[in-house]
Amino acid sequence: MGYLYELKGVVSAGKEARVYWGVSPKGDDLAVKIYLTATAEFRKSILKYIIGDPRFDKYVPKSTRKLMILWARKEFKNYKLLYSVGVSVPKPIVQRDNVVIMEFIGKSGRRAPLLKEVELSSDEYIAIFSGVLEDVRRAYREARLVHGDLSEYNIMVWKGRHYIIDVSQAVKTSHPHALALLVRDLRNLRRYFGEEVGIEVPSLEEMFHYVTGEELRPGLAVLP
Ligand SMILES: Nc1ncnc2c1ncn2[C@@H]1O[C@H](COP(=O)(O)OP(=O)(O)OP(=O)(O)O)[C@@H](O)[C@H]1O
Ligand SMILES: [Mg+2]
Known part of the structure; x- marks a missing residue:
């Protein structure tokens, strides 16, 4: 590829994607996310995030391989956009076919822990919560994107800093379910930081207003 010198161990083997530790020609660690074949169920679940996103729903491929390439392209585009406005995500490097290459979060092939896996002080949790909400x-405001699967499983913590990952499903704010997905993301953050970790968190209404500048009215954010 020119960007990848060597593919090393597997970092994570999910059902639909595998993440490998790779090394660049210069010797930098890379995360190499490879989308594998999709089940009919996965196909159905990802179509919701493709149809309704004006960037990707002009032509929705029938073949699974093409759909996985589109899914990788969507993730890479989302990473680029988020990175360009200063959201804390791994730096995207290149995408080709069903492979997305990005900055490796961690050291010597050992990935950083997920938020779910760390134990921090209250002050550290407060700092991470406010950083993630920001x-x-x-x-929302600068990339016009809603993550759509934000939780303690898709946030890594490394050197006192958070990294938001797994952005293939992120949709434009014009997507018909964008606000419902945003509310679900905010609920997840409140549940984790408020109920599980036990720090003080704002109300859902306050968080929604902080993010969008709008009032959260009933019926605004229902997922079908
Ligand atoms: N840039 C990165 N640097 C280091 N590790 C990473 C990076 N991106 C992802 N990972 C690791 O790979 C795992 C899976 O990545 P990701 O969440 O993007 O994929 P996924 O499709 O949700 O896969 P899964 O279903 O296994 O969660 C993450 O939980 C994390 O441990
Ligand atoms: Mg994930």
Whole structure:
């Protein structure tokens, strides 16, 4: 590829995607995310995030391989956009076919822990919570994107800093379900930081207003 010198161990083997530790020709660690074949169920679940996103729904491929390439392209585009407005995500490097290459978060092939896997002090949790919420706001306002699967499983913590990952499903704010997805993301953050970790968090209404500048009215954010 020119960007990748060597593919090393597997970092994560999910159902639909595998993440490998790779090394660049210069010797930098890379994360190499490869989308594999999709089940009919996965196909159905990802179509919701493709149809309705004006960037990707002009032509929705029938073949699974083409759909996975589109899914990788969508993730890379989302990473680029988020990175360009200063949201804390791994730096995207290149995408080709069903492969997305980005900055490796961690050291010597050992990935950084997920938020779910770390134990921090209250002050550290407070700092990460406000940083993540600020990123959700920046993503919404400056990238016009809603993550759509934000939780303690898709945030990594490295050197006191958070990194938001797994952005293939992120949609433009014009997507018909964007606000419902945003509310679900905010609920997840409140549940994790408020209920599980136990720090003080704002109300859902306050968080929604902080992110969008709008009032959260009933019926605005229903997922079908
Ligand atoms: N840039 C990165 N640097 C280091 N590790 C990463 C990076 N991106 C992803 N990972 C690791 O790979 C895992 C899976 O990545 P990601 O969440 O993007 O894929 P996924 O499609 O959700 O896969 P899964 O279903 O396994 O969660 C992450 O939980 C994380 O541990
Ligand atoms: Mg994930």
